[in-house]
Amino acid sequence: MCQRFGSIGEICRFSRFISSSVALFSITTILKNNSFISFKMELIALLSSGKGTWAQVSGLMKYGEWDKVILIGGDFAKQFTHEKKFEFIEVDLNKKLKDLRDELSKKLKGKIEGIEVALSLASGDGKEHMALVSALINLPVGVRFAALTKEGVIDL
Numbered sequence: 001m002c003q004r005f006g007s008i009g010e011i012c013r014f015s016r017f018i019s020s021s022v023a024l025f026s027i028t029t030i031l032k033n034n035s036f037i038s039f040k041m042e043l044i045a046l047l048s049s050g051k052g053t054w055a056q057v058s059g060l061m062k063y064g065e066w067d068k069v070i071l072i073g074g075d076f077a078k079q080f081t082h083e084k085k086f087e088f089i090e091v092d093l094n095k096k097l098k099d100l101r102d103e104l105s106k107k108l109k110g111k112i113e114g115i116e117v118a119l120s121l122a123s124g125d126g127k128e129h130m131a132l133v134s135a136l137i138n139l140p141v142g143v144r145f146a147a148l149t150k151e152g153v154i155d156l
Helices: 008-015 022-034 053-063 077-080 097-108 125-138
Strands: 042-047 068-073 089-092 118-119 142-150 154-156
Touching: 008 089, 042 053, 053 118, 053 142, 053 154, 068 077, 077 089, 097 125, 118 125, 125 142
Parallel strands: 042 068, 042 118, 068 089, 118 142
Antiparallel strands: 142 154
């Protein structure tokens, strides 16, 4: 029986019902055949502290090609505006590391459609970065770091 999938997410959900070797073969076959799958690249960006860091996020949104943009920040970050559409997820950045990670995991669950995201950590501090990266990895989703440079949007 041949089944068509609209996204890698659907393949991953389907693969839970078959053995891992068969799932790997199925995914590899679909990718090699340059099939009907369109990969989505979603931007996840933290809006926190740091002089000029919101400009980095704004530039990434403006100059990058994103299927979806999810911005994460505290209550004050609700002030952020942009001409491009985005989803805002409010979190309590004052929580302890593990609690912040758990809140991020809960609020991000079901929001990401692809298997990999572009991530901007230009804004924020180490605790916030660790919590966000941990939450994404535990979803699970792959992480590609994105930055805006003089040459444009790059992957790191």
